[in-house]
Amino acid sequence: MKIIHEIYDIKEQIKKWKKEGLSIGFVPTMGFLHEGHASLIKTASKENDKVIVSVFVNPLQFGPTEDYSDYPRDIDHDSKICRENGASLIFNPSPKTMYGDKNYTHVNVDTLTNKLCGFSRPGHFQGVCTVITKFFNILSPDKAYFGEKDAQQLAVIKRMVKDLNFDIEIIGCPIIREKDGLAKSSRNTYLDNKGRQAALVLNKSLKSAHNLLESGEKDLSKVKKLIKNNIEKEPLATIDYIEIVDSLTLQPVYKIEDPILVAIAVYINNKVRLIDNFTFKIKQVK
């Protein structure tokens, strides 16, 4: 798998592809790729002539007490995943290449970033939006692929693209899960055996919430409460948030009209923060 580290080099490559009229799909990642990323790359390969996977652990989106330096990295494994799923190349810049000595410019999406992960991780989405804007300008892809596991990120990026008039189609791809239901995440590697077992509470509590909604429950506070009770039964789990919001604006909803996003973040062993979610749309009454 070809790995490009410098901005100049990748731009030269892209210029060649554009001249040949080839379409470009972009899959931004922080590396340590798993089947979730693989599915993004595979989808991108089907829909584009060329696929660029960025592998960049973006310091700007980590808080001072977060796991930037500990975040798992394995470029050889990433190359394998990229190759197997049809990527054309990996863009793997250094923080210095991306930000130089000093970065003064930031992109912010307000309102959508106040709640959920944005509340627990101040500055996180500013870091995400800034680096994604940079990647979009460097790579000028036709389409970019984001996992629905990071539901807030997907909504924020879609809004940013709309507000800043980027000519890029943003594609959300479904959550990929382990056989027992745990959403795939690079952070799952932080879990010990007991934590791994406890982490099932995320998907399980969401499943029961989904069932309750399917059965016709309209009172969203009851849905929230069900999730809360489920998670609190797991001694290794601590709730960061349980939110039910409009799936586009991420603002609180109290009635189900437009599609809703049910999203949770849970600490396992008080240190590994995991997220999961589902989107629910009420069926039209005939």
Add this chain to the structure above:
Amino acid sequence: MKIIHEIYDIKEQIKKWKKEGLSIGFVPTMGFLHEGHASLIKTASKENDKVIVSVFVNPLQFGPTEDYSDYPRDIDHDSKICRENGASLIFNPSPKTMYGDKNYTHVNVDTLTNKLCGFSRPGHFQGVCTVITKFFNILSPDKAYFGEKDAQQLAVIKRMVKDLNFDIEIIGCPIIREKDGLAKSSRNTYLDNKGRQAALVLNKSLKSAHNLLESGEKDLSKVKKLIKNNIEKEPLATIDYIEIVDSLTLQPVYKIEDPILVAIAVYINNKVRLIDNFTFKIKQVK
């Protein structure tokens, strides 16, 4: 002069030009064009196959007490100036076209925007950077032209382009002045006769400061003081700021090493805010 109002239409036009391999120069303006803008358009016409002039009074860059609704507008006159100086078309979107019902996304350049006009006009440069990012994404020009009269704006946009990896060359063009030295500005039309006369104090005080620097003065506090004394002699003038800063970083300088920017903002009649500046580079001692 062709005037395009809709984003879709201008993108179609640009697509055609790009297919033909034509280069595109962009001159962003708030309309009410004067010889300053004319010189930008003329320069752009020399350096590009096609030139787009945007005429858009950007609500985002005006403070709540500023002159957004009063800002002078005259699209017929603007068309004439554009035609005479070689523009290919005017892009004249409505605020609704640019921002829809709600804009959640903003671009900020920090540090460079804390002082000078950024201090007097909080939010101003966020508005400028956001709208320019949108224009850059809509128009994807090869080069964009900005007047050196708005020295801070030029420095901020250059920094934004660098930080966000826009593939656009930013060209600064010299200040154009009236015969008596007043820097051309759409806001000069707000001046009555006495105010018009009083406004000469900006250029005059900068000239004397330039002479003092040319004569070898190294103490920048003395240069500032000379400007201050000059302006204070004019009863209709009130100082907003007098700053001597590094011309790239806009941070205060106390010694002249790299090129410095001497920039002032002055209220005439307590209501018309005018700016002027010059850049000074010490001559190498042989």
